[in-house]
Amino acid sequence: MIIAFIFILVGIIFMIGTLIYTRKKNNLQEVKPIDKSNIKKGKKTLSNLWGIDGFNNQVITINKNQHSIIIELESIEYSLLHDGEKANVDRELISIAQMLKFPIQFLEVKKQIEIGDMLEEIKISTINANDNVKEYANQIIAHLEKLQEDQNLFERKNYMVISSFNNRKVAESELKEFYQLLRYHLLNIKVSTRLLNDREIVELIYEQLHKGNKNKVADIEQKGGFELYVTDKTRKKD
Incomplete structure (x- = not known):
């Protein structure tokens, strides 16, 4: 800040x-206001909007x-x-x-943090892992799911x-x-x-x-x- x-x-x-x-x-030099007179005529693009x-x-x-x-x-x-x-x-x-x-x-x-994709990636990448890795992955997933419940996580x-x-x-x-x-x-x-x-x-x-x-x-x-x-x-x- x-x-x-x-x-x-x-x-x-x-x-x-x-x-x-x-x-x-x-x-x-000034930035001129957008002329919106042609918008109603038909095509709406990034330029005229x-x-x-x-x-x-x-x-x-x-x-x-x-x-x-x-x-x-x-x-x-x-x-x-x-x-x-x-x-x-x-x-x-x-x-x-x-x-x-x-x-x-x-x-x-x-911006609100979206971790849904991260959870899915962890699950997919540990499908064939050994038991120790899976247990650790499950702990991480559980922790992230708790964080996801917080709607004020930005x-x-x-x-x-x-x-x-x-x-x-x-x-x-x-x-x-x-x-x-x-x-x-x-x-x-x-x-x-x-x-x-x-x-x-x-x-x-x-x-x-x-x-x-x-x-x-x-x-x-x-x-x-x-x-x-x-x-x-x-x-x-x-």
Whole structure:
């Protein structure tokens, strides 16, 4: 949370400074609202419903002019560090703040832990095991089943969204170059990072727009859910 707070504060200062500068230059780039006038005409897609133009090579394009990457950040328990470690973290965060040149956003996702697949995998993998292994596996399964009964069992994931308004090719190059530099600085304070791939970006967006929905993105995509098509209020009979 300390890291997120510092980044957010720096991001606000950066964006305010950028806003003042660009207004003076009369060259402020804005994300335009979605024109929904054509949605009622028929085809409903990711673009005209959400303003998402596509995902390619770990970059998401929104409203045709905003290109973003999404980075998963590992948490750090700042309060548990000793003074020397805290000083090192502070130095690295200051270095990161000084090199920021893109708009950034932070997202914290709280997701209920699903362990049903894990239980099934343990059962299948120990079918032919000896008695000692089976007994140990049964103990693990019993423990996990008790955990599963707790509906308030969640895991937290932290994400950083970094955006560029340059053309698509330039944006991808500079965003990924910046990510490598950011990754280096965060590794110095033992914070691992990971760049989300296209499928993970889709899943993250879907989960945030449909919280509590247990449908899987892969199943929705297979059934044509990303190209929802409506031609008439009344459905024709086969």
